[in-house]
Amino acid sequence: xxxxxxxxxxxxxxxxRFLGDLLTEHLKKNGISVEYCPDAKVGLxxxxxxVPALLLLxxxxxxxxxxxxxxxxxxxxxxxxxPVIILSNLGQKSEIERAxxxxxxxxxxxxxxxxxxxTEKVKEILKG
Amino acid sequence: xxxxxxxxxxxxTAVVFVVAISVFTGYTIGKKQGAKKxxxxxxxxxxxxxxxLATILHHLRTPLAGMMWSLKEMRKNTPExxxxxxxxxxxxxxxxxxxxxxxxxxxxxxxxxxxxxxNFETTNTSVVEQQILKGISEMSSSAYVKNISLRIETLPISxxxxxxxxxxxxxxxxxxxxxxxxxxxxxGNIFVTTGEEQAYFVFRIADSGMGIPEDEKGKIFTQxxxxxxxxxxxxxxxxxxxxxxxxxxxxxxxxxxFESNKGNQGHGTTFTVKLPLLPHD
Numbered sequence: 001x002x003x004x005x006x007x008x009x010x011x012x013x014x015x016x017r018f019l020g021d022l023l024t025e026h027l028k029k030n031g032i033s034v035e036y037c038p039d040a041k042v043g044l045x046x047x048x049x050x051v052p053a054l055l056l057l058x059x060x061x062x063x064x065x066x067x068x069x070x071x072x073x074x075x076x077x078x079x080x081x082x083p084v085i086i087l088s089n090l091g092q093k094s095e096i097e098r099a100x101x102x103x104x105x106x107x108x109x110x111x112x113x114x115x116x117x118x119t120e121k122v123k124e125i126l127k128g
Numbered sequence: 129x130x131x132x133x134x135x136x137x138x139x140x141t142a143v144v145f146v147v148a149i150s151v152f153t154g155y156t157i158g159k160k161q162g163a164k165k166x167x168x169x170x171x172x173x174x175x176x177x178x179x180x181l182a183t184i185l186h187h188l189r190t191p192l193a194g195m196m197w198s199l200k201e202m203r204k205n206t207p208e209x210x211x212x213x214x215x216x217x218x219x220x221x222x223x224x225x226x227x228x229x230x231x232x233x234x235x236x237x238x239x240x241x242x243x244x245x246x247n248f249e250t251t252n253t254s255v256v257e258q259q260i261l262k263g264i265s266e267m268s269s270s271a272y273v274k275n276i277s278l279r280i281e282t283l284p285i286s287x288x289x290x291x292x293x294x295x296x297x298x299x300x301x302x303x304x305x306x307x308x309x310x311x312x313x314x315x316g317n318i319f320v321t322t323g324e325e326q327a328y329f330v331f332r333i334a335d336s337g338m339g340i341p342e343d344e345k346g347k348i349f350t351q352x353x354x355x356x357x358x359x360x361x362x363x364x365x366x367x368x369x370x371x372x373x374x375x376x377x378x379x380x381x382x383x384x385x386f387e388s389n390k391g392n393q394g395h396g397t398t399f400t401v402k403l404p405l406l407p408h409d
Binding site: 016018019022023026060089090092093110111114115116 | 186187189190191192193194196197198200201227230231238243245
Protein backbone atom coordinates (compact mmCIF):
# COMPACT_ATOMS: atom_id res chain seq x y z
CA UNK A 1 0.00 0.00 0.00
CA UNK A 2 1.47 3.33 -1.08
CA UNK A 3 0.16 5.90 1.41
CA UNK A 4 1.93 8.83 -0.24
CA UNK A 5 0.32 8.21 -3.60
CA UNK A 6 -3.13 8.10 -1.99
CA UNK A 7 -2.53 10.81 0.55
CA UNK A 8 -5.07 13.16 -0.93
CA UNK A 9 -7.32 10.63 -2.63
CA UNK A 10 -11.04 10.65 -1.95
CA UNK A 11 -13.20 7.59 -2.55
CA UNK A 12 -16.88 8.21 -3.31
CA UNK A 13 -19.37 5.37 -2.79
CA UNK A 14 -22.65 6.41 -4.40
CA UNK A 15 -25.05 4.24 -6.39
CA UNK A 16 -26.76 7.16 -8.14
CA ARG A 17 -24.56 7.66 -11.19
CA PHE A 18 -25.82 11.19 -11.89
CA LEU A 19 -24.93 12.42 -8.40
CA GLY A 20 -21.71 10.43 -8.34
CA ASP A 21 -20.52 11.92 -11.64
CA LEU A 22 -21.45 15.47 -10.61
CA LEU A 23 -19.56 15.17 -7.35
CA THR A 24 -16.55 13.45 -8.91
CA GLU A 25 -16.25 16.10 -11.61
CA HIS A 26 -16.61 18.96 -9.15
CA LEU A 27 -14.01 17.63 -6.73
CA LYS A 28 -11.58 17.00 -9.59
CA LYS A 29 -12.10 20.59 -10.82
CA ASN A 30 -11.01 21.64 -7.34
CA GLY A 31 -7.77 19.70 -7.61
CA ILE A 32 -8.83 16.69 -5.57
CA SER A 33 -8.00 13.17 -6.70
CA VAL A 34 -11.17 11.08 -6.72
CA GLU A 35 -12.13 7.46 -7.29
CA TYR A 36 -15.83 6.74 -7.84
CA CYS A 37 -17.37 3.43 -6.69
CA PRO A 38 -20.98 2.54 -7.59
CA ASP A 39 -21.57 0.27 -4.60
CA ALA A 40 -20.18 -0.67 -1.19
CA LYS A 41 -18.54 -3.93 -2.37
CA VAL A 42 -16.41 -2.11 -4.94
CA GLY A 43 -15.72 0.64 -2.39
CA LEU A 44 -14.49 -1.90 0.16
CA UNK A 45 -12.19 -3.53 -2.43
CA UNK A 46 -10.68 -0.16 -3.30
CA UNK A 47 -10.17 0.72 0.36
CA UNK A 48 -8.48 -2.63 0.98
CA UNK A 49 -6.14 -1.98 -1.97
CA UNK A 50 -5.20 1.47 -0.69
CA VAL A 51 -6.76 3.41 2.17
CA PRO A 52 -7.75 6.85 0.88
CA ALA A 53 -7.55 10.17 2.71
CA LEU A 54 -11.32 10.43 2.93
CA LEU A 55 -14.42 8.36 2.19
CA LEU A 56 -17.65 10.00 0.98
CA LEU A 57 -20.31 7.40 1.67
CA UNK A 58 -23.96 7.12 0.69
CA UNK A 59 -26.17 5.00 2.94
CA UNK A 60 -28.93 3.62 0.71
CA UNK A 61 -26.86 1.29 -1.48
CA UNK A 62 -27.68 -1.98 -3.24
CA UNK A 63 -26.71 -5.23 -1.46
CA UNK A 64 -24.35 -3.96 1.25
CA UNK A 65 -25.63 -0.61 2.56
CA UNK A 66 -23.54 2.24 3.90
CA UNK A 67 -24.04 1.29 7.55
CA UNK A 68 -22.84 -2.25 6.85
CA UNK A 69 -19.76 -0.96 5.07
CA UNK A 70 -19.04 1.38 7.98
CA UNK A 71 -19.42 -1.52 10.42
CA UNK A 72 -16.93 -3.57 8.42
CA UNK A 73 -14.44 -0.71 8.29
CA UNK A 74 -14.80 -0.13 12.02
CA UNK A 75 -14.36 -3.84 12.69
CA UNK A 76 -11.14 -3.81 10.65
CA UNK A 77 -9.93 -0.69 12.55
CA UNK A 78 -9.77 1.29 9.32
CA UNK A 79 -12.35 3.72 10.75
CA UNK A 80 -12.07 6.15 12.57
CA UNK A 81 -8.50 6.71 11.28
CA UNK A 82 -10.05 6.97 7.81
CA PRO A 83 -12.33 10.04 7.93
CA VAL A 84 -15.81 9.27 6.63
CA ILE A 85 -18.38 11.85 5.55
CA ILE A 86 -21.84 10.39 5.13
CA LEU A 87 -23.64 11.90 2.15
CA SER A 88 -27.21 10.69 2.25
CA ASN A 89 -30.81 11.70 1.88
CA LEU A 90 -31.70 9.86 5.04
CA GLY A 91 -31.54 12.19 7.97
CA GLN A 92 -33.49 10.92 10.94
CA LYS A 93 -31.83 11.50 14.29
CA SER A 94 -31.45 7.74 14.83
CA GLU A 95 -29.69 7.36 11.47
CA ILE A 96 -27.30 10.23 12.17
CA GLU A 97 -26.55 8.88 15.64
CA ARG A 98 -25.92 5.41 14.24
CA ALA A 99 -23.50 6.72 11.63
CA UNK A 100 -21.60 8.84 14.17
CA UNK A 101 -21.40 5.94 16.62
CA UNK A 102 -19.82 3.87 13.84
CA UNK A 103 -17.10 6.49 13.48
CA UNK A 104 -18.39 8.81 10.76
CA UNK A 105 -16.85 12.28 10.96
CA UNK A 106 -19.82 14.18 9.52
CA UNK A 107 -23.33 13.57 8.17
CA UNK A 108 -24.54 15.68 5.24
CA UNK A 109 -28.04 15.50 3.81
CA UNK A 110 -27.60 15.81 0.04
CA UNK A 111 -30.71 17.91 -0.49
CA UNK A 112 -29.48 20.47 2.07
CA UNK A 113 -26.03 21.05 0.57
CA UNK A 114 -24.57 21.99 -2.79
CA UNK A 115 -21.38 20.95 -4.56
CA UNK A 116 -19.38 23.95 -3.30
CA UNK A 117 -20.25 23.40 0.35
CA UNK A 118 -19.54 19.66 0.12
CA THR A 119 -16.19 20.43 -1.52
CA GLU A 120 -15.35 22.86 1.31
CA LYS A 121 -16.06 20.14 3.87
CA VAL A 122 -13.84 17.73 1.97
CA LYS A 123 -11.01 20.29 1.76
CA GLU A 124 -11.30 20.99 5.49
CA ILE A 125 -10.81 17.35 6.36
CA LEU A 126 -8.03 16.80 3.82
CA LYS A 127 -6.13 19.80 5.27
CA GLY A 128 -6.34 18.31 8.76
CA UNK B 129 -61.90 26.42 -15.51
CA UNK B 130 -58.82 25.74 -13.45
CA UNK B 131 -55.62 25.73 -15.51
CA UNK B 132 -52.24 24.61 -14.31
CA UNK B 133 -48.79 25.29 -15.63
CA UNK B 134 -46.77 22.17 -16.47
CA UNK B 135 -44.80 22.51 -13.22
CA UNK B 136 -47.97 22.94 -11.13
CA UNK B 137 -49.47 19.90 -12.84
CA UNK B 138 -46.33 17.90 -12.09
CA UNK B 139 -46.38 18.97 -8.44
CA UNK B 140 -50.04 18.15 -7.95
CA THR B 141 -49.86 14.86 -9.82
CA ALA B 142 -46.78 13.76 -7.87
CA VAL B 143 -48.39 14.49 -4.51
CA VAL B 144 -51.71 12.85 -5.41
CA PHE B 145 -49.96 9.79 -6.81
CA VAL B 146 -47.71 9.37 -3.78
CA VAL B 147 -50.58 9.77 -1.31
CA ALA B 148 -52.90 7.44 -3.25
CA ILE B 149 -50.28 4.69 -3.53
CA SER B 150 -49.44 5.05 0.14
CA VAL B 151 -53.07 4.83 1.28
CA PHE B 152 -53.72 1.80 -0.94
CA THR B 153 -50.54 0.10 0.23
CA GLY B 154 -51.21 0.90 3.84
CA TYR B 155 -54.70 -0.59 3.83
CA THR B 156 -53.64 -3.61 1.73
CA ILE B 157 -50.79 -4.44 4.07
CA GLY B 158 -53.09 -3.87 7.02
CA LYS B 159 -55.63 -6.37 5.74
CA LYS B 160 -52.97 -8.98 4.91
CA GLN B 161 -51.52 -8.61 8.38
CA GLY B 162 -54.95 -9.43 9.77
CA ALA B 163 -55.62 -6.13 11.46
CA LYS B 164 -59.21 -6.71 12.48
CA LYS B 165 -60.27 -3.71 14.49
CA UNK B 166 -61.07 -0.55 12.54
CA UNK B 167 -58.98 1.60 14.88
CA UNK B 168 -56.01 -0.83 14.68
CA UNK B 169 -56.29 -0.78 10.91
CA UNK B 170 -56.42 3.00 10.91
CA UNK B 171 -53.34 3.29 13.14
CA UNK B 172 -51.52 0.61 11.14
CA UNK B 173 -52.48 2.28 7.85
CA UNK B 174 -51.29 5.66 9.11
CA UNK B 175 -47.98 4.19 10.24
CA UNK B 176 -47.59 2.14 7.05
CA UNK B 177 -48.56 5.11 4.94
CA UNK B 178 -46.15 7.26 6.88
CA UNK B 179 -43.27 4.82 6.41
CA UNK B 180 -44.08 4.16 2.76
CA LEU B 181 -44.47 7.85 2.01
CA ALA B 182 -41.21 8.59 3.82
CA THR B 183 -39.40 5.97 1.71
CA ILE B 184 -40.75 7.40 -1.52
CA LEU B 185 -39.91 10.93 -0.46
CA HIS B 186 -36.34 9.94 0.43
CA HIS B 187 -36.01 8.53 -3.09
CA LEU B 188 -37.40 11.73 -4.59
CA ARG B 189 -34.80 13.76 -2.69
CA THR B 190 -31.90 12.15 -4.56
CA PRO B 191 -32.72 13.17 -8.16
CA LEU B 192 -33.93 16.56 -6.92
CA ALA B 193 -30.64 17.10 -5.10
CA GLY B 194 -28.73 16.16 -8.24
CA MET B 195 -30.81 18.57 -10.34
CA MET B 196 -30.26 21.34 -7.80
CA TRP B 197 -26.49 20.80 -7.82
CA SER B 198 -26.41 20.73 -11.59
CA LEU B 199 -28.57 23.83 -12.07
CA LYS B 200 -26.52 25.79 -9.56
CA GLU B 201 -23.36 25.00 -11.51
CA MET B 202 -25.04 25.91 -14.80
CA ARG B 203 -26.13 29.22 -13.30
CA LYS B 204 -22.55 30.01 -12.33
CA ASN B 205 -21.32 29.28 -15.84
CA THR B 206 -24.01 31.19 -17.78
CA PRO B 207 -23.69 34.93 -18.54
CA GLU B 208 -25.84 36.88 -16.10
CA UNK B 209 -28.80 38.65 -17.65
CA UNK B 210 -28.95 36.35 -20.67
CA UNK B 211 -32.15 34.52 -21.60
CA UNK B 212 -30.50 31.20 -20.74
CA UNK B 213 -29.47 32.52 -17.36
CA UNK B 214 -33.03 33.58 -16.57
CA UNK B 215 -34.45 30.21 -17.59
CA UNK B 216 -31.84 28.35 -15.57
CA UNK B 217 -32.60 30.56 -12.57
CA UNK B 218 -36.30 29.83 -12.94
CA UNK B 219 -35.62 26.09 -13.21
CA UNK B 220 -33.40 26.26 -10.14
CA UNK B 221 -36.07 28.09 -8.15
CA UNK B 222 -38.71 25.56 -9.20
CA UNK B 223 -36.38 22.76 -8.18
CA UNK B 224 -35.83 24.33 -4.77
CA UNK B 225 -39.60 24.68 -4.44
CA UNK B 226 -40.10 21.01 -5.30
CA UNK B 227 -37.50 20.08 -2.70
CA UNK B 228 -39.40 22.23 -0.21
CA UNK B 229 -42.59 20.32 -1.01
CA UNK B 230 -40.77 17.01 -0.47
CA UNK B 231 -39.32 18.24 2.84
CA UNK B 232 -42.75 19.35 4.07
CA UNK B 233 -44.37 16.08 3.02
CA UNK B 234 -41.56 14.17 4.75
CA UNK B 235 -42.09 16.16 7.94
CA UNK B 236 -45.82 15.52 7.64
CA UNK B 237 -45.38 11.78 7.11
CA UNK B 238 -43.09 11.55 10.15
CA UNK B 239 -45.59 13.52 12.21
CA UNK B 240 -48.53 11.35 11.14
CA UNK B 241 -46.67 8.14 11.98
CA UNK B 242 -45.45 9.45 15.33
CA UNK B 243 -41.83 9.76 14.25
CA UNK B 244 -41.36 13.54 14.43
CA UNK B 245 -38.19 14.40 16.32
CA UNK B 246 -38.17 17.16 18.90
CA ASN B 247 -35.39 19.06 20.59
CA PHE B 248 -36.99 20.41 23.77
CA GLU B 249 -35.00 22.82 25.90
CA THR B 250 -35.88 24.70 29.04
CA THR B 251 -35.86 28.38 28.29
CA ASN B 252 -37.99 31.38 29.23
CA THR B 253 -40.87 33.25 27.65
CA SER B 254 -38.73 36.25 26.80
CA VAL B 255 -36.46 34.14 24.61
CA VAL B 256 -39.40 32.44 22.89
CA GLU B 257 -41.08 35.79 22.32
CA GLN B 258 -37.92 37.24 20.79
CA GLN B 259 -37.60 34.29 18.42
CA ILE B 260 -41.23 34.73 17.34
CA LEU B 261 -40.84 38.45 16.77
CA LYS B 262 -37.62 37.87 14.84
CA GLY B 263 -39.41 35.33 12.65
CA ILE B 264 -42.29 37.72 11.99
CA SER B 265 -39.86 40.51 11.17
CA GLU B 266 -38.08 38.30 8.64
CA MET B 267 -41.39 37.48 6.95
CA SER B 268 -42.91 40.95 7.16
CA SER B 269 -41.82 41.97 3.67
CA SER B 270 -44.28 39.45 2.21
CA ALA B 271 -47.10 41.42 3.85
CA TYR B 272 -45.79 44.84 2.81
CA VAL B 273 -45.36 43.72 -0.78
CA LYS B 274 -49.10 42.92 -0.80
CA ASN B 275 -49.93 46.24 0.86
CA ILE B 276 -51.18 44.44 3.97
CA SER B 277 -50.63 46.43 7.12
CA LEU B 278 -48.92 44.58 9.94
CA ARG B 279 -49.33 45.48 13.60
CA ILE B 280 -47.48 43.77 16.42
CA GLU B 281 -48.34 44.14 20.08
CA THR B 282 -46.30 42.60 22.88
CA LEU B 283 -48.11 42.38 26.20
CA PRO B 284 -46.15 42.26 29.47
CA ILE B 285 -44.57 38.91 30.31
CA SER B 286 -43.01 37.66 33.52
CA UNK B 287 -40.11 35.83 31.88
CA UNK B 288 -41.25 32.51 33.31
CA UNK B 289 -39.71 29.21 32.38
CA UNK B 290 -41.07 27.24 29.44
CA UNK B 291 -40.02 24.01 27.71
CA UNK B 292 -39.97 24.43 23.97
CA UNK B 293 -38.47 23.24 20.72
CA UNK B 294 -37.79 26.70 19.33
CA UNK B 295 -37.38 25.48 15.76
CA UNK B 296 -40.82 23.85 15.83
CA UNK B 297 -42.44 26.93 17.37
CA UNK B 298 -40.94 29.12 14.66
CA UNK B 299 -42.30 26.66 12.11
CA UNK B 300 -45.80 27.11 13.60
CA UNK B 301 -45.47 30.89 13.49
CA UNK B 302 -44.25 30.70 9.92
CA UNK B 303 -47.24 28.62 8.83
CA UNK B 304 -49.80 30.86 10.53
CA UNK B 305 -48.21 34.07 9.25
CA UNK B 306 -47.77 32.78 5.69
CA UNK B 307 -51.43 31.69 5.63
CA UNK B 308 -52.51 35.09 6.95
CA UNK B 309 -50.62 36.84 4.13
CA UNK B 310 -51.73 34.33 1.52
CA UNK B 311 -55.45 34.61 2.25
CA UNK B 312 -55.69 38.35 2.94
CA UNK B 313 -56.41 40.75 0.12
CA UNK B 314 -54.20 43.80 -0.56
CA UNK B 315 -55.23 46.62 1.74
CA GLY B 316 -56.06 44.18 4.52
CA ASN B 317 -54.36 43.84 7.87
CA ILE B 318 -52.61 41.33 10.12
CA PHE B 319 -52.34 41.73 13.88
CA VAL B 320 -49.84 39.73 15.94
CA THR B 321 -49.88 39.66 19.72
CA THR B 322 -47.72 37.90 22.28
CA GLY B 323 -48.09 37.66 26.04
CA GLU B 324 -48.84 35.51 29.05
CA GLU B 325 -52.31 34.47 30.11
CA GLN B 326 -52.48 32.69 33.47
CA ALA B 327 -50.38 29.56 33.07
CA TYR B 328 -49.67 29.96 29.36
CA PHE B 329 -47.47 31.85 26.94
CA VAL B 330 -49.84 32.94 24.18
CA PHE B 331 -49.42 34.26 20.69
CA ARG B 332 -52.14 35.20 18.24
CA ILE B 333 -52.11 35.93 14.55
CA ALA B 334 -55.27 37.64 13.31
CA ASP B 335 -56.00 38.56 9.72
CA SER B 336 -58.79 40.28 7.84
CA GLY B 337 -58.70 37.63 5.14
CA MET B 338 -61.30 35.46 3.52
CA GLY B 339 -61.98 33.30 6.57
CA ILE B 340 -62.76 29.59 6.86
CA PRO B 341 -66.15 28.22 5.73
CA GLU B 342 -68.32 27.12 8.66
CA ASP B 343 -68.85 23.57 7.40
CA GLU B 344 -65.10 23.00 6.97
CA LYS B 345 -63.84 24.33 10.30
CA GLY B 346 -63.80 20.86 11.86
CA LYS B 347 -61.32 19.58 9.28
CA ILE B 348 -58.88 22.46 9.15
CA PHE B 349 -56.12 20.63 11.04
CA THR B 350 -56.52 17.40 9.06
CA GLN B 351 -53.52 16.24 7.04
CA UNK B 352 -53.81 17.14 3.33
CA UNK B 353 -57.08 19.05 3.88
CA UNK B 354 -57.55 22.49 2.34
CA UNK B 355 -60.76 24.49 2.60
CA UNK B 356 -62.63 24.92 -0.64
CA UNK B 357 -62.17 28.69 -0.76
CA UNK B 358 -58.42 28.28 -0.13
CA UNK B 359 -58.11 25.76 -2.97
CA UNK B 360 -60.01 28.08 -5.27
CA UNK B 361 -57.91 31.11 -4.39
CA UNK B 362 -54.54 29.36 -4.41
CA UNK B 363 -54.71 25.96 -6.16
CA UNK B 364 -51.04 25.30 -5.50
CA UNK B 365 -50.95 23.83 -2.00
CA UNK B 366 -51.12 20.43 -0.32
CA UNK B 367 -52.58 20.94 3.11
CA UNK B 368 -49.85 19.94 5.55
CA UNK B 369 -49.03 23.28 7.20
CA UNK B 370 -51.82 23.43 9.80
CA UNK B 371 -51.62 19.66 10.39
CA UNK B 372 -47.93 20.04 11.26
CA UNK B 373 -48.61 23.17 13.32
CA UNK B 374 -51.15 21.30 15.47
CA UNK B 375 -48.86 18.27 15.77
CA UNK B 376 -46.02 20.46 17.01
CA UNK B 377 -48.20 22.44 19.43
CA UNK B 378 -49.73 19.21 20.79
CA UNK B 379 -46.20 17.88 21.40
CA UNK B 380 -45.65 20.94 23.61
CA UNK B 381 -48.83 20.04 25.56
CA UNK B 382 -50.20 23.29 24.20
CA UNK B 383 -53.33 24.18 22.28
CA UNK B 384 -53.98 25.77 18.91
CA UNK B 385 -57.42 27.10 18.13
CA PHE B 386 -59.04 29.60 15.83
CA GLU B 387 -62.02 31.85 15.32
CA SER B 388 -63.08 32.75 11.85
CA ASN B 389 -65.58 34.96 10.10
CA LYS B 390 -66.24 36.96 13.22
CA GLY B 391 -64.27 40.13 12.45
CA ASN B 392 -65.67 43.62 11.99
CA GLN B 393 -66.16 43.03 8.31
CA GLY B 394 -67.69 39.61 8.90
CA HIS B 395 -64.60 37.75 7.86
CA GLY B 396 -61.04 37.16 8.94
CA THR B 397 -59.36 34.47 11.02
CA THR B 398 -57.54 34.56 14.34
CA PHE B 399 -55.31 31.68 15.34
CA THR B 400 -54.36 31.38 19.01
CA VAL B 401 -51.49 29.24 20.27
CA LYS B 402 -51.07 28.58 23.99
CA LEU B 403 -47.94 26.97 25.38
CA PRO B 404 -47.85 25.89 29.03
CA LEU B 405 -45.45 27.63 31.38
CA LEU B 406 -43.29 25.74 33.84
CA PRO B 407 -44.48 25.89 37.45
CA HIS B 408 -43.01 28.65 39.60
CA ASP B 409 -39.85 27.53 41.40
